[in-house]
Amino acid sequence: MRVIGLMSGTSHDGIDAVGADIVLRDTTIQVRLVGHLSRPYPDELRSELIAALPPGAIDMATVCRLDTAIGQTFADAAIAAMYEFFGGTADLVASHGQTVYHWVSDGAVRGTLQLGQPAWIAERTGLSVVSDFRARDIAACGQGAPLVGLFDLLWLAGRSERATALNIGGIANVTVTGDKPVAFDTGPGNALIDAAVELCTGGVEHLDRAGERAARGDIDTDLLETLLAEPYYRAPTPKTTGKELFNRAYLERVLDGHAASADDIVATVTALTAHTIADALAPLRPTEVIASGGGIRNPTLMAMLGAYLGPTKVRTSDELGIPSAAKEATAFAVLGFLTAHGLAGNHRACTGAGRAAVLGSITPGAAGFTLPTAPITVPLRLTLAG
Known part of the structure; x- marks a missing residue:
């Protein structure tokens, strides 16, 4: 088709x-x-x-x-x-x-x-x-996300034992392969970074282009510790989240009482994204992380992520033949193909659903x-x- x-x-x-x-x-x-x-x-x-x-x-x-x-x-x-x-x-x-x-x-x-x-x-x-x-x-009875989980498992079948797909959009999500695969949202990807830029510029700017603000700023360790106290990060998998939680109003509440410069705030929420992705993956011990989504165009974020992940190799989906900006649209093209042929488009281990179901x-x-x-x-x- x-x-x-x-x-x-x-x-x-x-x-x-x-x-x-x-x-x-x-x-x-x-x-x-x-x-x-x-x-x-x-x-x-x-x-x-x-x-x-x-x-x-x-x-x-x-x-x-x-x-x-x-x-x-x-x-x-x-x-x-x-x-x-x-x-x-x-x-x-x-x-x-x-x-x-x-x-x-x-x-x-x-x-x-x-x-x-x-x-x-x-x-x-x-x-x-x-x-x-x-x-x-x-x-x-599933989470409804990340629905790219089945695509990722099929795509990465035959690679190293714990190959992991990472998408950094507004929200970040991962799919970890292996005998016991799992997929879930780790927390904010670009959502709080964008919110911080909008907040600090009065809505004039909407994103940290090339991670320049984060690169200029310093990580506020007290603010980062406050952000990391969010209960979502310790919730069991499978789990999903969205801008219903991680939005500008959420960031404004967390910032109340914290004095930090605009660039330091952006640097800190950028570190939060990298930190929470790495923390979520640590117990799963991935052998490689294959990243896609808008976040990979932020070199400051990717450098922080590489530092937090340590020896785990980080590469992009482009290296495996899928342009990072096209990854999710490609996944849904495949899910549509499966639906058109009466085949299930979810994976129980990824979404927690009670059964595999034809979607859509x-x-x-x-x-x-x-x-x-x-x-x-x-x-x-x-x-x-x-």
Whole structure:
């Protein structure tokens, strides 16, 4: 199948789209990544989206407008990918949508909400769309995240005993391979770094470009100790979190009573991300960490992470054939392919679900959609074709 994968993560900066040619041969999924593009959200839409996120409060009219506008923007990205990578046609779109709320209570996930109405994508592209991936895993008593866990386990099958995939987006998550695989959110990735920059610049700047502020600053050990006292870091796995917890209001509360310069604050929350990733991985003893996501473009963060991880080798997904910015969109393209073939897209050890489940909802395209007539071979590994 020629699949377009669409993803917008917890940094809410825009949409990543990939074109992937996917085939299942025996027990191996073969993926040829045809191309990758990114489309930023229009400024007005991004501002309205960010204002709607926790701890903001919005009405249902705003939810409706956002669902429509995000769906239309995802449709634009899908059309661009369809023409750029496949000459104007494809077989399927897999759309993650935009997470606006992940409902966690007492360590259990009760629900999740991704906006980006798939009907707009199906109508404008004429293709069937798989969307709303997370809800079925949650209904099966899972965390609904990290859903890239199954992709990571297939992709890293056959590598060293404890190879680990790390994604540093707004939230950081890991998948650790081995006899007893595990996947979970370690805590903030870029979320508190971005919040610190916005707070310290009065909203003029939104991110620490190339880690320059963190590089200029000094780590405030007292502030770091306060930040590390957050109970989430000691919660058992599997576990997930989001900007419902790690947001600007959270940082403002923690900073109350701490006197530190702007650059020192940014340096300290950057150290927090590196520290909490390394702390989470320490008992799992990974042999290598393969990183992706926007955080790898922050050299200060990556240097701190390398120092905290010690002798564990840190490399990027680019070295293994997947551009870091395209990793999650590629994963959801594969999850959409699995859904279209009636195959489970979650892994019980990664999300804590009670069973493996076929994920998502299908919005038929112009030609309709034919469900598979019988189960096919369950994949055991994933390879990348040149």
